[in-house]
Amino acid sequence: MSLSAQLKKHDQSLYDPLLLSNLIPVSFRHAQPTLGLLLMSTPSLTTTVVVLPTYNEIANFRSIAMEILSLSPSIRLLVVDDASPDGTGEEAERLAASSRHVTVIRRGGKLGLGSAYRQAFQMILKDTDADLICQMDADFSHRPADLMKMIEAARSGKGDVVVGSRYIPGACIRNWSRRRIWLSRFGNLYARLITGMPQSDVTGGLKCWRRKTLESINLEAVTTDGYGFQIEMSWNAWKLGYSIHEVPITFAERTRGVSKMDWQIMREAMLLPWKLRMGHSDAALHKS
Numbered sequence: 001m002s003l004s005a006q007l008k009k010h011d012q013s014l015y016d017p018l019l020l021s022n023l024i025p026v027s028f029r030h031a032q033p034t035l036g037l038l039l040m041s042t043p044s045l046t047t048t049v050v051v052l053p054t055y056n057e058i059a060n061f062r063s064i065a066m067e068i069l070s071l072s073p074s075i076r077l078l079v080v081d082d083a084s085p086d087g088t089g090e091e092a093e094r095l096a097a098s099s100r101h102v103t104v105i106r107r108g109g110k111l112g113l114g115s116a117y118r119q120a121f122q123m124i125l126k127d128t129d130a131d132l133i134c135q136m137d138a139d140f141s142h143r144p145a146d147l148m149k150m151i152e153a154a155r156s157g158k159g160d161v162v163v164g165s166r167y168i169p170g171a172c173i174r175n176w177s178r179r180r181i182w183l184s185r186f187g188n189l190y191a192r193l194i195t196g197m198p199q200s201d202v203t204g205g206l207k208c209w210r211r212k213t214l215e216s217i218n219l220e221a222v223t224t225d226g227y228g229f230q231i232e233m234s235w236n237a238w239k240l241g242y243s244i245h246e247v248p249i250t251f252a253e254r255t256r257g258v259s260k261m262d263w264q265i266m267r268e269a270m271l272l273p274w275k276l277r278m279g280h281s282d283a284a285l286h287k288s
């Protein structure tokens with residue numbers, strides 16, 4: 001039986017995110033991750049791809065991946081690992097070897113969160129017909145249950161992009177020190193005041209994009225590589241006139257692994273609102 005016929009047969013069977021048969025050999029995925037993604041489509045369901053960027057997330061990776069996959073049979077996972085020294089990339093490959101719903105992009109070094117999302121989004125738009133593209137952290141700061149709420153909101157037509165917010169009624173932040181909460185609130189207010197963005201949470205990283213929204217953004221021209229990416233992408237959606245629907249989420253401090261935030265990333269995020277305000281990043285709004 002051909003590979004695509006095998007996949008179709010499995011699509012009709014009871015859902016099991018961890019198929020033990022190795023349907024797509026690892027070496028194939030290494031060589032052609034784009035084709036790996038193509039093969040993942042399930043004709044009867046609207047496909048959602050969740051992008052999970054990882055750097056040294058070995059303590060969190062398998063459990064977060066399994067929780068995401070078990071949310072719905074229509075969910076596909078695209079992991080972007082930047083040569084994590086702790087072996088997260090190898091662990092992701094092992095998962096991908098046992099589940100045809102998982103694809104891994106392994107990059108040669110730490111190129112940044114924004115760069116990881118940019119590459120993943122471009123690949124998804126080019127190689128799949130996914131209609132919803134989600135992004136979330138792999139450290140359990142974002143809860144899979146909230147991701148599901150957001151996917152449902154997006155599927156029921158609420159917003160061209162659905163954003164998880166920590167700062168609207170019903171939202172909650174767990175285990176952050178007072179200092180960290182104020183730092184985050186300040187960063188958020190700072191970006192909103194300078195750019196004029198109306199959303200309550202412009203720095204959050206849990207989002208579900210409708211395909212057409214991402215397609216309208218010139219991803220090549222997005223300038224940020226670090227966490228500023230979250231602000232820049234929300235800005236692009238807003239400037240292009242797309243509706244942004246905010247869903248309250250519970251955000252929790254990671255309990256395993258360490259943060260990758262550094263001064264270079266903070267500096268980029270601090271300068272970005274001014275660049276946006278002065279129109280220095282407007283190239284992303286014009287897709288040829």
Ligand SMILES: Nc1nc2c(ncn2[C@@H]2O[C@H](COP(=O)(O)OP(=O)(O)OP(=O)(O)O)[C@@H](O)[C@H]2O)c(=O)[nH]1
Nearest residue numbers: 053054055080082111112113116137138139259260
């Ligand atoms: N591929 C890739 N992933 C990254 C990179 N930097 C961070 N990540 C991942 O991006 C997600 C968010 O990173 P965190 O270190 O948790 O940063 P944060 O959530 O903004 O900061 P904390 O709240 O301090 O944890 C996690 O899944 C990281 O593993 C990177 O350079 N490349």
Ligand SMILES: [Mg+2]
Nearest residue numbers: 137139141254
């Ligand atoms: Mg984190």
